[in-house]
Amino acid sequence: MRRFRFDQPGFSDTFSAFVAERRETPEEVDAIVRDVLAAVRAEGVSALLRYAREFDKVELTEATLRVSAAEIAEGAAACSAEVREAIAFAAARIRAYHERQRPADQRFVDAAGVELGWRWGPLEAVGIYVPGGRAAYPSTVLMNAVPAAAAGVGRIAMVTPPGRLQPAVLAAAKEAGVTEIWRVGGAQAVAALAYGAGPIRPVDKIVGPGNAFVTAAKRRVYGAVGIDALAGPSEIVVVADGANDPDWIAADLLSQAEHDPAAQSILITDDAAFAARVEAAVEVQLSALATGADARASWETHGAVVIAPLDESPALVDQIAPEHVEFALDHPERLADRVRHAGAIFLGRHAPEAVGDYVAGSNHVLPTSRAARFSSGLSLHDFLKRTSIVKCDAASFAALAPATIALAEAEGLPAHARSAAIRLGQGR
Incomplete structure (x- = not known):
């Protein structure tokens, strides 16, 4: 533990150096992750089953990869009444907080007569990574899945490493609106969510914390899918x-x-x-x-x-x-x-x-x-997309066209310019 005194000479430099210390992902982690992602992308579910044997020491089949509805119900029922009540209490508060974040669609007409606006809609599918072992926290499920469900995401796929699924985690998944649970963890789980693997269909965004391998995998798949952050x-x-x-x-x-x-x-x-x-x-x-x-x-x-x-x-x-x-x-x-x-x-x-x-x-x-x-913490907005709306009639288009043509020609994009000019009867 370090001690600092504001009134000591050199405080600013020593404290700044302390704050700037970094805990970087080792290069060997990134190299392993690169290979795992490539294997899952090329081989699909067979790679997932091989990594389950190699990394998790668990023998799975394509049929046992998914946690069944009966297993979820049975596991949730095994959770103590006190913890189930706490999960329901927390979920209700998280849901209420995030629902207040819902933005409004807007349409308006500006001074040129152009109708503009935007509309919001939910992502179609989200993947949630939930760590296993000692870090198998029901709160992780609630904080990631409840806002997604509140946003209107239709498919919420949860991945978690093979092994005994904690009753509290299953109770939280059931309460939060998780639609499917898969026994797969690590970088291979991120790859399955990003690219698809056998019965696991790809998602649009991956959220949730994980170890250095999971974080490195999320960094690498960003662009193919969205991610929440690099935790x-x-x-x-x-x-x-x-x-x-x-x-x-x-x-x-x-x-x-x-x-x-x-x-x-x-x-x-x-x-x-x-x-x-x-x-x-x-x-x-x-x-x-x-x-x-x-x-x-x-x-x-x-x-x-x-x-x-x-x-x-x-x-x-x-x-x-x-x-x-x-x-x-x-x-x-x-x-x-x-x-x-x-x-x-x-x-x-x-x-x-x-x-x-x-x-x-x-x-x-x-x-x-x-x-x-x-950046900010996870919110309802992470599970929504905003689409811009532009509507012109002949008169409002005529107000925008000259500047459109001038800028397009200045950028050396004649087809852009013609797209506007042709509607004014020019450039045919």
Whole structure:
């Protein structure tokens, strides 16, 4: 864990270097992914079955690749009533939040008499990648599938690595409106969604988090299909004053550190004594945390405590451009309203990032690795397309034609110019 003081000489340079540190995808990962994508594209389902044997140590057939409706129903029923209720509660809040994002179609006539506008429509098919193993989270299913269903996507295909499907994941898939589930993971799952493979038909967009192989595959298939983003390790910045309970703030920092040894947790506070109490609380909680090994590796390697005037925190947050930032203060908007670069902002002492991961309603699929400078979290808009509309009658066309002809001729495109001129009785 690194310690920084705003009033120390060289703070700006050392902190900037810390923020700029990158956790790049190893070149060998990209090479493996390239070969996997090529194999699935060329061989289809036979490549998927071969990789299941090779990578997942599972023997599958084309018939067992798809999770049946009976398996989904049985698995969902095996989920405890308490968790099913929590899933339904979360799904309803996520659905309500994202439905409010629905944009309106518009048609209007401008001063030239041209009718213009746009209309929105859903994507036809979306693929959702859901990690397996310890990272098989029902919240991942909800955050990706519920907005897609709310947008009106007709086909939502979920892929997840072979193995035991967690009942909570199946319950979430059923609640969220997933239409099909396939036992395939890794780069080969991304390839199957992008290009199609046997019974798995291609989709229009792939969303959802995954490991380095999945991320590298999404980068490579972009263009053949859309993707949501290139997800990096989780991040949190907590801006807190000394009036907070240090145990609360320690827990918030570790809530992201436990995701991955490469995750990053940063505390910004103006109170050095409070910072020391938080550091001590982190140590105590790490010793009792089931995910303590990953959390400790994250905290010790990528964690930081910054002692700085709270008035400087918005600029520091913008420099980090984190996935999540909490302002654990009595009047958080005073500082939070000055932040320009953050995936999600949590306001007040009783708004830990964890509620955003599950039930607040906002989406937890957020930009990482400083991508908050230029991108946003997953939303309803990721599952919609906007189509422009132009309508002219003879009079409004006549108002546009001269400039159209002039610009087309200036660009050396005579057919463009003729397309307009011929309607004026010119250039036949």
